Amino acid sequence: MIYGRNWMRGNIPVRVGNLFNLEVLAFDANLLTGTIPSSVAILVLMSNKLQGNIPQSLGECRKLLLLVLSENNLSGSIPKQVIGLSSLSQGSCTSLTTLYLSGNSLGVSLLKLSYGDLLKATDGFSAANLIGAGSFGSIYKGILDQHEGRVVAVKVLNLQTSRATKSFIAECEALRTVRHRNLVKLLTACSSIDFQGNDFKALVYNFMVNGSLEEWLHNSAQQGNNPTNLQKNLDLIQRVNIAIDIASALDYLHNGSDMPIVHCDLKPSNILLDGDMTGCVGDFGLARFLPDASRPFPTQESSSNAIKGTIGYTAPEYGSGTAVSTCGDVYSFGILLLEMLTGKRPTDDVFKDGLDLHNFVLTALPERVKEICDPRLLHTEESGITTAMDNRGDLGQDDQRQRADECLISLARIGVACSAAMPKERMDASNVVAELCRTRDVLVGTRMPRERP
Numbered sequence: 001m002i003y004g005r006n007w008m009r010g011n012i013p014v015r016v017g018n019l020f021n022l023e024v025l026a027f028d029a030n031l032l033t034g035t036i037p038s039s040v041a042i043l044v045l046m047s048n049k050l051q052g053n054i055p056q057s058l059g060e061c062r063k064l065l066l067l068v069l070s071e072n073n074l075s076g077s078i079p080k081q082v083i084g085l086s087s088l089s090q091g092s093c094t095s096l097t098t099l100y101l102s103g104n105s106l107g108v109s110l111l112k113l114s115y116g117d118l119l120k121a122t123d124g125f126s127a128a129n130l131i132g133a134g135s136f137g138s139i140y141k142g143i144l145d146q147h148e149g150r151v152v153a154v155k156v157l158n159l160q161t162s163r164a165t166k167s168f169i170a171e172c173e174a175l176r177t178v179r180h181r182n183l184v185k186l187l188t189a190c191s192s193i194d195f196q197g198n199d200f201k202a203l204v205y206n207f208m209v210n211g212s213l214e215e216w217l218h219n220s221a222q223q224g225n226n227p228t229n230l231q232k233n234l235d236l237i238q239r240v241n242i243a244i245d246i247a248s249a250l251d252y253l254h255n256g257s258d259m260p261i262v263h264c265d266l267k268p269s270n271i272l273l274d275g276d277m278t279g280c281v282g283d284f285g286l287a288r289f290l291p292d293a294s295r296p297f298p299t300q301e302s303s304s305n306a307i308k309g310t311i312g313y314t315a316p317e318y319g320s321g322t323a324v325s326t327c328g329d330v331y332s333f334g335i336l337l338l339e340m341l342t343g344k345r346p347t348d349d350v351f352k353d354g355l356d357l358h359n360f361v362l363t364a365l366p367e368r369v370k371e372i373c374d375p376r377l378l379h380t381e382e383s384g385i386t387t388a389m390d391n392r393g394d395l396g397q398d399d400q401r402q403r404a405d406e407c408l409i410s411l412a413r414i415g416v417a418c419s420a421a422m423p424k425e426r427m428d429a430s431n432v433v434a435e436l437c438r439t440r441d442v443l444v445g446t447r448m449p450r451e452r453p
């Protein structure tokens with residue numbers, strides 16, 4: 001152990017990095033500069049004058065438990081191998097439990113939150129604050145007193161499940177560098193131990209006040225005795241806007257990030273809505289990177305590596321062991337869009353004996369689309385159109401209805417095209433965005449409807 005708080009100046013001695021049996025190095029509150037050693041278990045260098053990037057070599061330190069680099073002049077991005085908002089892949093510092101980097105100019109802004117902070121924020125992870133649950137953990141609403149009462153969503157991983165840690169790694173890695181208005185913002189990650197000495201992992205996000213798309217599409221029908229849920233419904237323009245939000249997020253993940261990212265679990269419960277009803281894609285626990293972006297379509301891989309996702313939304317080729325691809329996300333989006341249109345889940349009891357959601361809508365195109373639409377959507381159709389056309393008083397009711405009918409048919413066509421059985425027949429996410437924007441333009445009266453064949 002080396003400890004010093006004596007206004008030390010200059011570079012950290014190079015020979016410190018060669019002390020391979022050194023367990024603790026604490027040089028906080030000095031005036032040290034230069035590079036950071038990577039061979040210790042506990043490294044405390046806060047309140048110095050360290051500059052530059054965090055060295056990649058820290059990711060090779062398997063025994064690193066605590067890293068405190070707060071209040072320095074570090075910049076750039078957090079190295080891929082260092083835990084926090086990055087990877088826990090084999091060969092990285094998998095034992096790291098606490099990472100404090102506040103007060104720097106790093107590419108990711110981290111909240112400094114401990115297990116105790118999250119326990120207090122969620123009132124002991126109480127059932128009253130439980131807002132969701134999935135296969136890998138539970139999500140709680142929390143209020144951070146130390147951050148001016150900021151409201152957050154805390155996803156606590158269930159580490160008893162076999163893939164929970166991999167899910168934590170995937171989500172940290174996927175959201176480490178991406179920035180888009182239609183992606184749920186990850187604020188920080190906590191990898192530590194609880195007060196009983198058990199491993200604890202949690203992800204902290206911005207809280208989305210309007211919940212999930214799942215609640216707006218289905219809960220009011222399932223919980224009709226709840227007056228609050230009865231008020232939840234989405235009109236036509238809202239559904240179109242949310243569909244554009246989701247497609248825009250996919251376009252960014254597939255075509256706009258440094259390396260294409262496949263979400264692998266797109267479904268209504270993973271689409272969250274903010275105060276303005278803007279749709280944001282969340283839950284990247286199954287996300288995969290595509291290092292070989294030159295392959296536009298999926299190839300075969302071992303079935304043990306294939307991502308299954310969620311029944312009803314998973315692309316059919318994944319069931320035969322095909323590698324994940326952006327085409328798989330587009331399929332999931334197509335099913336989700338048809339669900340938004342019809343109000344029926346792909347696992348609805350009506351779908352049996354060869355009938356599925358895709359064929360259900362396909363056989364209704366184009367004349368019978370209104371017959372298979374969500375009845376609540378049709379009840380709000382006229383008011384939704386009126387809202388969308390507040391500034392277009394020159395359009396008569398007949399014209400508005402024609403535009404709404406054209407919009408419904410267009411949504412059905414896009415959903416069917418995206419959920420085609422063959423990957424090569426599906427649309428690209430960028431084309432989906434363009435088509436949905438055109439559909440919205442027709443609905444609000446800024447573009448003429450197409451003539452039907």
